[in-house]
Amino acid sequence: MSGRTFDVIVIGAGPAGEVLAGRLAGKGHEGETSRFGQHIKPLFRRRDRQSMSFAFDLWSHADVSQHAATMLGGPQAGTMPCDGAWPKEKIDIFARWIDAGKPA
16 A cells, blocks of 8 residues: 555534534655645645744745744644644644655
8 A cells, every 4th residue: 555645534613613624635654755735735724824924834835844843842732723633643744744854
């Protein structure tokens, strides 16, 4: 199965009780390279990008690369994003991307 990707549908409830659903794309096996455009950028919702726009652009490879190590702390602690913790799969994809040298 090496080289195959997978999709996980993440469903939750927002602060107003609205249903939130999104696609989490990632690599199927640990050790395979995650790429920013294909795996990392989709982790961040439009809402996340807008919330952080005062500091940096979550859809920018350069910005996320620069702040990646600090950014990882929030999800690992369960404090980010503010409206609900990332599932372990998202955290793992982001951490593997950092460990791989943050490829575009």
